[in-house]
Amino acid sequence: MSDESNAYWQANIRLIKWSLVIWAVVPFGFGILLRPFLKGISVGGADLGFWVAQQGAILVFLALIFFYAFRMNKLDRDFGVDEQ
Amino acid sequence: MSQFVINLLFVGASFALYIGIAIWARAGSTSEFYAAGRGVHPVTNGMATAADWMSAASFISMAGLIAFVGYDNSTYLMGWTGGYVLLALLLAPYLRKFGKFTVSEFIGDRFYSPTARLVAVICLIVASTTYVIGQMTGVGVAFGRFLEVSNTAGLLIGACVVFAYAVFGGMKGVTYTQVAQYVVLILAYTIPAIFISLQLTGNPIPALGLFGDSVSSGEPLLAKLDQIVTELGFNEYTAHHGDTFNMVLFTLSLMIGTAGLPHVIMRFFTVPKVSDARWSAGWALVFIALLYLTAPAVGAMARLNITEMFWPNGTDGDAVAVQTIETDPEYNWMLTWQKTGLLGWEDKNGDGMIQYYNDASPEMQAKAAENGWVGNELTNFNRDILVLANPEIANLPGWVIGLVAAGGLAAALSTAAGLLLAISSAVSHDLIKGAINPNISEKGELLSARIAMAVAIAVATYLGLNPPGFAAQTVALAFGLAAASIFPALMMGIFSTRINNVGAVAGMLAGLITTLVYIFLHKGWFFIPDTNSFTDADPLFLTVQSTSFGAIGAAINFAVAYGVAGMTKETPPEIVELVESVRVPRGAGSAQAH
Secondary structure (H helix, E strand, O other), rough: OHHHHHHHHHHHHHHHHHHHHHHHHHHHHHHHHHHHHOOOOOEEEEEEEHHHHHHHHHHHHHHHHHHHHHHHHHHHHHHHOOOO | OOOOHHHHHHHHHHHHHHHHHHHOOOOOOOOHHHHHHHHOOHHHHHHHHHHOOOHHHHHHHHHHHHHHOOOOHHHHHHHHHHHHHHHHHHHHHHHHHHHOOHHHHHHHHHHHHHHHHHHHHHHHHHHHHHHHHHHHHHHHHHHHHHHOOHHHHHHHHHHHHHHHHHHHOOOHHHHHOOOOOOOOHHHHHHHHHHHHHHHHHHHHHHHHHHEHHHHHHHEEHHHHHHHHHHHOOOOOOOOOOOOOHHHHHHHHHHHHHOOOHHHHHHHHHOOOOOHHHHHHHHHHHHHHHHHHHHHHHHHHHHHHHHHHHOOOOOOOOOOOOOHHHHOOOHHHHHHHHHHHHEEEOOOOOOOOOOOOOOOOOOHHHHHHHHHOOOOOOEEEOOOOHHHHHHHHOOOOOHHHHHHHHHHHHHHHHHHHHHHHHHHHHHHHHHHHHHHHHOOOHHHHHHHHHHHHHHHHHHHHHHHHOOOOOOOHHHHHHHHHHHHHHHHHHHHHHHHHOOOOOOHHHHHHHHHHHHHHHHHHHHHOHHHOOOOOOEOEEOOOOOOHHHHHOOOHHHHHHHHHHHHHHHHHHOOOOOHHHHHHHHHOOOOOOOOOOO
16 A cells, blocks of 8 residues: 555544544433533423433434534545545 | 315325425436436435435424433434434535445445445345334334324225325436425424413423423423323333433434434435535534424424323322213213224223332332222323324314324435435445446436335235334334445445455444344344343343444444455555545545546
8 A cells, every 4th residue: 555545544544533433422421421410401391311312312312423424525635536 | 064074184285395306306317316416405405315214203203202201212312313413424525525325336446345335235235224224113103194094004005105106207306396395394393382382381382391380280281291200100200210221322323323324324425525515514403403403393283282181180089081082072082992903991990090100119009909990991002193293183273183194204204215216226236236237227226216116015015914113113223224334334444445345344243243133133034023032121131221232233344344445455545545535525526427
């Protein structure tokens, strides 16, 4: 593998890692495991954890996918590996 | 015009539309049959993926499961959407770059082994067939209701319709048909939800109404719901009651399974470019989120409506009278649903009223003794009827009810068709052409594809008569199987050059077999009732229910694959090259023939 394409792949892996951290922390953290600690923050008749589990997580997933697609398509061009 | 005629009109008109589109865009060659000639725009593809994806489980079943359990079943919402992140980040662009037609082709080529391809085909068939069983459950509920026949009769009629429908066209027919189905199903889901949200909270957006204030009492809707259900001895709606470990595993299984299901992954082979594959996953989730953000509101609001319907004078007043149910047009939905056998009530204590409460709660038992109640008199409320009955419960106009019937059928049909296509291509393309008879003619391949469809639907219908759970629960089992078998193989195939042919095969087999056995131990062997040794209430391993085991199966798959690969020969250099080329978008051709 050339250094150039190696650097491209490493940048991709870094981006994936950080995205997956958010992907895991929001539903499993805020939505389930940390919910008891966030009970104090109320959202319309329930609490933050409940809102994350039923609404927030989905919105975060959406943002993550579009963010990743945008960054990767830019990375493709920066490294000159995009489709022509 | 009676409701029956309105339902028939809506269902008939929507069917005419789909079939019209299918004929207009009929598949010609085999390559069109599988992957639509790779000419589908990401937004169109996203919409079709959404229709394909949102099945009877999402449309008919999920809100009902949330309604009767509350917060704990948020797992379905997070699990079935979170998987798209995995798809977009870990699979979709690379599989598109690889540029073949099916998932098992990738596995066969990457692991340079016909055995790996064969094992992948078996995994796909097992997961997809389980998935179709769940769909048939939903089809039975929907057809039973709109034809006003028993659930079983509905299921048999539905099976014939699904088969006729799936045979009509290949993916291309299905792609544009599915766009139409998406439009029908999302309107059918959101319009009644908007009506109900306006009635209860004054907010036209159900997702906001859920966290809004009740119009009648001014207190927050969820607080009101919590109060009314606890007064009847049920669990508090917004609180966590179940086992946390199982909840995490279940959510994870659904997520990984989403990224391992062949009929969804196949969609990403049909976009023109690698960059489009990344956007496609996002667009699919946009269209899916419209339903998934609405579903929790549908569940909570329906639960409130139903409870108030049985206690029109409040939980301290008199319950609803049997005579009211039989004569008041507002309760007419109960009579129609009674015909399907999925809703039942019985005036056990003969007081002329139907008391609906949790008779397992000690406090309620005390209250029941005081009032002369002898048990919960709403004897049967199948969770899968909630969404379809919802507009009738809220007393919405007849056309909304007709629309929901059409939407429920669209959801079940579109997914069943997509799955049958995945099964038939696995059998004809991968199994017969790939392994048994490589010289088969195009005609012979198409014929074997259709025979495979017929067999799959017959098996699913037979098992759908005694389903292992509500539609969404059966579908969740299919996700567990896909999570344990396909996803790890695909991910390791792209992200690790170290995994070789033996490792991949051993991993897939270990994941599939452990998960399948775990499911059969809890749900009965081959889903035959009463052949199970454990129940989900008291599972074999810690608190892990059969629906949650997929995540553990996936971990076993990864571990076995790494272990075995470490002990056997390294991947040959030409395969390492293949993996490196898959990682880079440049050079992705258009459709590649074989």
